[in-house]
Amino acid sequence: MSPRPPRPPRRPRRPTRAAARPPSVDGDAGAEPPQDDVFQEAPAQETASRVAESGPAGAGPTEGDVVVPLETEMPRRSRRTAEEVFEDPGDAPPQRSSSRPVAGPPSESQDWHLDEDDDAEPLPFPEPEVVSTRRRRRRRLGWTIGLVGVLVAVVGVLYFSPLLTIHHIQVERxxxxxxxxxxxxxxxxxxxPLPQVGNAQVQELLAEEPVVDxxxxxxxxxxxxxxxxxxxxxxxxxxDGDELQFYNEHGEVISTFADPEDPExxxxxxxxxxxxxxxRDDAVFSTIVAVLGELPASAREAMDSATADSIDSVQLILDDGRTVVWGGAERGAEKAVVLEAILASEAEDFTEVDTIDISTPDTPVTR
Known part of the structure; x- marks a missing residue:
């Protein structure tokens, strides 16, 4: 292990001198000096007297003492405000020339604000299309919601309003x-309330009458x-006895008259x-009314009666005595078209016969 090299000698410290703060002009010994210092010169006589008085208290200068007249005294700090320092324009520090303007409070000559009578208008900045579209959508949505709300309110008032209650009912046809x-x-x-009544409610009340379709x-x-x-x-x-009953095409009684001679x-x-x-037979009766239901109203008006011995032997008796052999209920629509055409024809082949057989509508036969 090698020996440690000797330490270098320490560098002597630099002597410091405590500077006594001179008293301020205004007598405030404890106040901090201002940042802007102004040095003042004291008279030479005052300096000499201070040096003479620096000896022991009450003793004047002796023969061995050397009195050195000082021409000037060490500058001392004085507290002065910025207004006092720059009150005289000559005392103001020189301004640095620069092409860039120095920021500061506006002068009276500068016009920082527009006059009220100035006609200048701000530059129009175009609104982004996205903002315009969004504003139109919001406006349209607001109008739609308002309109729906008004309609709902109107419907609610009309639907529940006691002013629209039914006092009169007119039945037609x-x-x-x-x-x-x-x-x-x-x-x-x-x-x-009138708005609460519709077809369903009325039809439900009239369902007891089979004549109502x-x-x-x-x-x-x-x-x-x-x-x-x-x-x-x-x-x-x-x-049926003393009653006259009307039937529909489904074989249901739709109306009854106590007097067969009733004008109605x-x-x-x-x-x-x-x-x-x-x-005699419900099936035969149902077939007869079904056949009559296939006929148009003009053809039924020319009928006097209908009869059948079975479901396949329906016969219709015309007012002039002719008999129409219908047969069964199948192909009823075709037979109805053929019969209507024969009744409208004035040919002797149909008017001067006793029987017209249309059980096969493609080839009607007369006898």
Whole structure:
């Protein structure tokens, strides 16, 4: 192990001299000196007297003392404000010339603000398309929501408003359904708000009457309900004892008259089915009314009666005495077209015969 080399001699410290702070001009010995120092010179006589007095207290200069007159005294600091220093323009520090303007408070000659009477307008900056589109969408959405809210409010007022309650009901196009019977069935609708009544509610009330096929309901402000009734057409009539019954194409009784000679019953030209044929067999009766239901109204008006011994032997008796052999219920639509054409024809081949057989509609036969 090698010996450690000797340490170099320490560098002697530099002697420091504590500088005593001279008292300020205003007598404040403890105040800190300002950043801007101004040095003042003291008179030579005052300096000499201070040096003479630097000896022991109360003793003057002796013979061995050397009195050195000082021309000037060490400069001392004086606290002065920036306003005092630069109060005289000659005392202000020189300004550095520079092409760049120095920031500072505006002078009176500078116009930093626009006058109120100045007509200058700000430059228009174009709005981005994205911002414009977004604003239009928000505006359109606001209008839509407002419109929907108004409509909902109006509908709510009309739907629940007691000002639109039903006080009058008008029944139209009712033929077999009497006015008194219709008013009796529609009685629960009185006093209900008009917007709450529709076809479904009216048809439900009239479902007890088989003559009603459909209804059309209209409201008339402020308190009137109009009901248009579409009835099943009667296709056959049966005299059961002293009552005259009307049947639809489904074999259902749609109207009954206590007096067979009732004028209202005469308004309907319906073929009559004998009581024996109607009561003997339900299948035969259903076939007869189904065949009559295939006929147009003009053809039924030319019929006097209908009869059948079986479901395949339906016969129709015309008002002039001619007999139409229909046969079964199959191909009923084609047979109806052929019969309508024969009834409209004035040819002697059809008018001067007793029997017209259309059981095969492609080749009608007369006898």
């Amino acid at each position: 009712n033929d077999l359904l009497t006015e008194s019977r219709a008013q009796e069935l529609l009685q629960p609708l009185y006093g209900r 459909d209804v059309v309901v209209q409201g008339e402000l402020p308190d009137t309900l109009t009901v248009e009734i579409i009835e099943h057409p009667p296709v056959a009539e049966v005299l 019953a005469d308004d309907h030209a319906t073929p009559r089915i004998s009581e024996e044929a109607a009561l």
